[in-house]
Structure formats: C-alpha cells, structure tokens
Amino acid sequence: MTSSALPSLANDRGxxxxxxxxxLALTRRLFLQLMRRPSTLIAGILQPLIWLILFxxxxxxxxxxxxPGGMSYEKFLGAGVIVFTAFSGALNAxxxxxxxxxxxxxxxxxxxxxxxxxxxxxxSVIYITALSLLQSLAIMLTAAALGYGWPGGAGLALVxxxxxxxxxAVTALSLGLAFALPGHIELIAVIFVANLxxxxxxxxxxxxxFMPSWLxxxxxxxxxxxAIEPIRAAYRGPLDLSSVLLEAPYGDVTGFGCLSIxxxxxxxxxxxxxxxxxxxxx
Amino acid sequence: MPLIELRHLHKxxxxxxxxxxxxLDVPEACLYGLLGPNGAGKTSTLRILATLLEPDxxxxxxxxIDALKDPRAVRRQLGYVAQEVAIDKILTxxxxxxxxxxxxxxxxSARDQRMAELIKRLAMEAWVDRRCGTYSGGMRxxxxxxxxxxxxxxxxxxxxxxVGLDIESRSAIWDVLRQLVSQGTxxxxxxxxxxxVEALADRMAIIDSGRVIAEGTPDGLKQQLGGDRVxxxxxxxxxxxxxxxxxxxxxxxxxxxxxxxxxxxxxxLNLVIDxxxxxxxxxxxxxxxxxxxxxxxxxxxxxxxxxxxxxxxTLMDAELALAGKRDIKQEKRQSMR
Numbered sequence: 001m002t003s004s005a006l007p008s009l010a011n012d013r014g015x016x017x018x019x020x021x022x023x024l025a026l027t028r029r030l031f032l033q034l035m036r037r038p039s040t041l042i043a044g045i046l047q048p049l050i051w052l053i054l055f056x057x058x059x060x061x062x063x064x065x066x067x068p069g070g071m072s073y074e075k076f077l078g079a080g081v082i083v084f085t086a087f088s089g090a091l092n093a094x095x096x097x098x099x100x101x102x103x104x105x106x107x108x109x110x111x112x113x114x115x116x117x118x119x120x121x122x123x124s125v126i127y128i129t130a131l132s133l134l135q136s137l138a139i140m141l142t143a144a145a146l147g148y149g150w151p152g153g154a155g156l157a158l159v160x161x162x163x164x165x166x167x168x169a170v171t172a173l174s175l176g177l178a179f180a181l182p183g184h185i186e187l188i189a190v191i192f193v194a195n196l197x198x199x200x201x202x203x204x205x206x207x208x209x210f211m212p213s214w215l216x217x218x219x220x221x222x223x224x225x226x227a228i229e230p231i232r233a234a235y236r237g238p239l240d241l242s243s244v245l246l247e248a249p250y251g252d253v254t255g256f257g258c259l260s261i262x263x264x265x266x267x268x269x270x271x272x273x274x275x276x277x278x279x280x281x282x
Numbered sequence: 283m284p285l286i287e288l289r290h291l292h293k294x295x296x297x298x299x300x301x302x303x304x305x306l307d308v309p310e311a312c313l314y315g316l317l318g319p320n321g322a323g324k325t326s327t328l329r330i331l332a333t334l335l336e337p338d339x340x341x342x343x344x345x346x347i348d349a350l351k352d353p354r355a356v357r358r359q360l361g362y363v364a365q366e367v368a369i370d371k372i373l374t375x376x377x378x379x380x381x382x383x384x385x386x387x388x389x390x391s392a393r394d395q396r397m398a399e400l401i402k403r404l405a406m407e408a409w410v411d412r413r414c415g416t417y418s419g420g421m422r423x424x425x426x427x428x429x430x431x432x433x434x435x436x437x438x439x440x441x442x443x444x445v446g447l448d449i450e451s452r453s454a455i456w457d458v459l460r461q462l463v464s465q466g467t468x469x470x471x472x473x474x475x476x477x478x479v480e481a482l483a484d485r486m487a488i489i490d491s492g493r494v495i496a497e498g499t500p501d502g503l504k505q506q507l508g509g510d511r512v513x514x515x516x517x518x519x520x521x522x523x524x525x526x527x528x529x530x531x532x533x534x535x536x537x538x539x540x541x542x543x544x545x546x547x548x549x550x551l552n553l554v555i556d557x558x559x560x561x562x563x564x565x566x567x568x569x570x571x572x573x574x575x576x577x578x579x580x581x582x583x584x585x586x587x588x589x590x591x592x593x594x595x596t597l598m599d600a601e602l603a604l605a606g607k608r609d610i611k612q613e614k615r616q617s618m619r
Contacts (some may be wrong), residue, residue, distance in 0.1 A: 013389070017387075018387045021387055022385055024384070025380070026381075029381055032373060033370070033373075036413075100619055101618055103368060104364065104368035105368045106619055107364060107368060107617065108364075108429075109333060110375060111333065111362045112386055113355075113357035113358040113385075113386060114385060171370065174299050179619070182615075
C-alpha cells in the first residue's frame with residue numbers, strides 16, 4: 001500500500017522519556033511567553049518591593065521593643081513581603097491555563113497523544129514555582145541590601161521549604177479555579193479579591209498582639225501566617241522549629257506545627273482539585 | 283475494512299440534538315468530504331473522531347482501534363485541524379511546530395527535518411520565524427495544517443479548512459491536500475462549500491440534522507439523481523405568492539419530476555425534468571397562462587441538486603435558516619473544557 005511510503009513519525013520512545021519530553025516542551029512554552037512578555041515578572045517584583053520600602057518607612061520610627069523579640073519593623077516586615085510575593089505569584093498560576101481553555105489551545109494539547117495529561121498541570125507547577133521563587137529571591141536580595149538581614153544556611157533551607165509548600169498549595173488552588181470558573185474575567189476577579197484581604201488578615205504587616213481579637217482569629221487561620229512565621233523565625237535565628245512561633249487564640253503553634261499545616265493544606269488542595277482536573281482533562 | 287467506521291452515533295448538548303444515529307464509513311487513502319450546512323453535525327462528528335468529544339452512544343473505530351476505549355492510540359494516528367485556529371500568538375510559527383513535535387514525541391532530528399519539509403511545501407519560509415500574532419488568516423491556516431501534518435498522521439481531519447480564506451491560500455491548501463492523498467494519507471474534511479467538496483472529494487456524505495442522508499462519489503450521486511435541471515424565472519423579481527402559483531402550475535406539466543421554489547435566489551424555480559423536450563411544454567404552459575419567461579437555464583445535475591433532492595431545500599436556504607438560530611456563545615462553551 002502506498003501509505004507505507006510515509007511511515008508515521010510518532011513512534012514509541014518509552015513512557016518516561018515521553019512524559020519528560022512533553023512536560024519540558026509545555027514548560028518551555030510558558031517561559032518563552034514570560035520572556036516575551038516580562039511585564040508580569042517585573043510587576044510581581046515591583047509590587048512587593050514597594051510594600052517593603054513604603055511600609056518599612058511608615059513604621060521606621062516605631063518605638064523599639066514594640067515588636068515581639070525586639071525586632072526592627074523592617075526586619076519584621078521582610079518575612080511578610082517575601083511570603084506575599086510568592087503567594088501572589090502562585091495565585092496567577094491558573095491564568096495561562098484559563099487562556100488556553102478560552103482560546104482553544106488546550107484542545108490542541110488534548111488532541112495530541114500525551115503520555116499523561118498531568119504534564120499540562122506539571123508544566124504549570126514547574127513554571128510558577130520557578131517564577132515565584134525567583135521573585136521571592138529578588139525581594140530577599142533587596143531586603144538584604146537594605147540591611148534587613150539574610151537567613152543563614154539552615155534558615156535559608158527553611159525559607160525554601162516553606163515557600164515551596166505555600167506555592168504548591170496556592171498553585172493547586174489557582175489551577176483548580178482555572179478549570180472551575182467560566183472565564184478569565186472571573187478568575188482575575190477572584191485573584192483580585194483574594195489578594196489584599198489575605199495579606200492584611202495575616203501576620204505579614206503586624207503581629208497578632210496588635211490585632212483586635214476577631215482579626216487575630218482570622219490571621220491565625222490564614223495559611224499565609226503559617227508561612228510567614230517560620231520565615232520570620234529563619235531571619236531571627238537561631239533556628240528551633242519546636243519553639244512556639246504563633247500564639248494563636250486557639251493555642252500555641254510551633255514551627256513544626258506551621259509546616260505540618262502547610263503540608264496538610266497542599267496535599268488537601270491537590271486531592272480536592274484532582275477529580276476536577278481528571279474530569280476536565282479526560 | 284474502512285479506515286473510519288462510525289455506527290449509530292448520538293450526541294446532544296442539553297436539549298439540542300447534534301447527531302442522531304449517524305453512520306459513516308471512510309475508506310483508506312481517500313479524500314472524503316462531509317457536506318452540510320452549519321449546525322448539521324459536521325464539527326461534532328470531527329470532534330468525536332479527534333477524541334475531543336464523547337458521543338452519548340454509538341461506536342467509533344479508527345484504523346481498527348476503538349476510539350472510545352483507547353483514545354491515545356487513535357490520537358497518534360490522526361492530525362486534527364480545527365475550525366477555530368488555536369495558535370499561541372506569542373510564539374513564532376517555528377516554535378509552535380517544535381512544541382507540536384514534542385507533544386507527539388518525535389525525535390528531535392526527525393522533527394526538524396520534517397519541519398523543514400513542511401515549511402517549504404506550504405511556502406512558510408518568509409514568516410515562520412515571526413510571531414503568530416502577526417499572521418493573516420491564510421498564514422494561520424497553513425501553520426495549523428503544518429502542525430497537523432507534522433507527525434505524518436495516517437488520517438488528517440480538517441474542519442472547514444478554507445472558510446474565510448483568500449483564493450490563493452485556498453488553492454495552496456487544496457494542492458497540499460491532493461498531494462497528501464496521492465501519497466497515501468487519508469483526509470476527512472468538512473465543508474459547507476459545494477465547490478470545495480466537488481473539487482476535492484473522492485467520496486462524500488451529505489449531513490443534515492445530525493444524520494447522513496446521502497453517500498457516494500460526487501459523480502455517482504449526481505448520476506443517481508438523473509434528469510435535467512432547469513432554473514426558471516417568470517420575472518426578474520417575483521414574490522412568494524407568484525412563485526408558489528407558478529410552482530403549482532408547472533408541477534402539472536407532463537415530464538416534470540419536481541419543482542422547488544428557491545428562496546435564496548429571489549424565488550426562482552428549480553425544476554427537475556425527464557428530458558429536453560419538456561422545456562417546450564413548460565413554455566407552452568406559461569404562455570397559455572399569460573405568464574412571461576424572464577430567464578430559463580438548463581443544466582446537468584450539480585451537487586446542490588443532490589443536496590436539494592436529499593433534503594428538500596438548497597444548501598443556501600439551509601444556511602439562511604440556521605444563521606439566525608446559531609448561538610455562538612453556546613458553541614464556544616461546548617468546545618471549551
């Protein structure tokens with residue numbers, strides 16, 4: 001038959017090699033988009049930078065000893081802004097996926113014989129994790145240059161682990177929303193509405209002791225707080241994860257407690273969105 | 283065994299029925315045309331074949347593979363060029379093709395060689411390294427076609443491949459499709475352009491309201507129909523009531539098989555007659571009633587006549603009737619995951 005003159009080029013290369021190939025290709029596409037449209041990256045660094053400088057200046061003359069542990073406000077604020085940077089970066093994870101759904105590009109991916117459609121989700125997670133960590137690193141370097149300190153070796157590892165957990169959790173949430181909501185307008189609205197209240201109702205800008213009890217309750221339930229306190233501890237040094245980092249109204253939370261809550265949140269959110277992704281990508 | 287075998291496909295979106303007991307056989311190494319008005323079920327059929335859509339019931343076999351059981355194996359066999367071109371505006375054409383190659387797991391060297399081949403064949407050299415956002419409709423289509431062909435699929439599915447294109451891009455795409463079929467690739471394309479199906483298809487099916495209502499080669503279908511075609515106008519501009527009156531009148535003339543009022547063409551009358559001699563009797567009949575003859579044209583049956591015979595209306599009328607009913611938002615929701 002004549003068709004034998006044109007053998008298909010799509011031959012088996014082994015499941016793992018194929019999974020790697022498709023995931024890298026999808027990740028590469030997201031980074032190409034970022035390089036050609038760097039405004040999201042720049043805005044994602046500028047916004048927290050402005051927080052850091054303006055808020056730092058606002059409370060520069062606060063009396064010493066006001067904050068727990070006698071920390072300066074700038075140093076106190078640094079941890080909050082780092083977490084906020086990673087958080088708002090990860091919250092945008094769903095946007096490229098949503099645009100692909102809306103413009104039909106997702107259909108192109110779904111017609112292809114992908115080894116696993118998890119590669120679509122995986123590429124987003126890799127991309128947004130790298131991006132969020134990059135933005136956070138830029139903030140940490142700026143804070144260091146401003147004299148707010150730098151966490152030591154073990155501290156740095158703690159910062160990294162904490163940020164990774166938070167980014168995974170928020171990315172899962174955002175990807176879930178990208179498949180659950182009808183369009184990008186709705187997704188942007190949710191991102192917009194979620195962003196600032198979560199920042200203010202956390203210990204990013206002020207300690208629990210400054211807050212009225214209702215806000216203290218909110219801040220002690222806010223996932224951001226459980227990421228902020230370990231990083232603040234890493235900056236404060238010396239590191240002891242079994243010490244109490246948060247004196248919440250419902251009880252004391254240690255460093256291990258904070259990390260455990262983040263792990264539970266990440267796992268929980270991934271389990272929560274899995275049926276949705278399976279349905280939408282099947 | 284046919285390359286594509288669709289049996290008893292049913293598909294409904296909420297209460298709107300898209301496919302109703304659709305059956306189709308597409309042989310190997312053939313350019314097969316699906317002809318029908320917008321909304322007839324062509325896109326749903328192609329989306330089911332492309333494994334993007336699951337039918338409510340029925341069976342789908344592609345190259346002997348059950349597409350509902352093993353969709354991944356089917357995906358490797360086919361290239362799909364959707365009606366709405368989905369390209370990433372920020373990538374260049376070349377980057378999109380590279381991505382496509384990786385999604386089909388082509389080895390790098392084979393991918394690059396194949397890309398060079400397609401870029402040349404589809405005359406994309408001048409712009410393939412520009413961003414897709416700057417492309418014209420014809421360029422997008424050609425890029426989309428190249429992406430669909432990159433992995434050398436056994437079967438290429440095209441949904442309205444030339445709709446809205448300039449003549450040059452259209453003929454470029456037609457050439458590529460002809461060449462593909464001559465080299466052994468099977469092509470299934472949907473179209474609501476009669477000329478396109480007439481010019482390209484080895485075999486065709488007419489789809490209307492979610493069913494196949496006629497199937498065969500274009501010539502075969504026309505011959506089956508038989509008889510001569512006459513288009514007649516008593517006046518340059520007739521109204522509906524006059525057209526209906528003349529229609530009733532001519533139906534009584536001996537040797538006239540069928541008379542249909544063609545609303546899309548200003549109420550002209552389309553007749554099917556047994557032989558040429560009938561024309562004389564038509565003139566006599568009109569003359570007897572004191573009606574003039576503004577224009578009268580005779581022709582062999584066309585695909586439009588095949589369509590008319592099968593559905594009782596012209597393709598253009600069907601388009602017009604459906605045009606007002608389409609819900610673009612609804613259609614977009616259906617195609618969105």
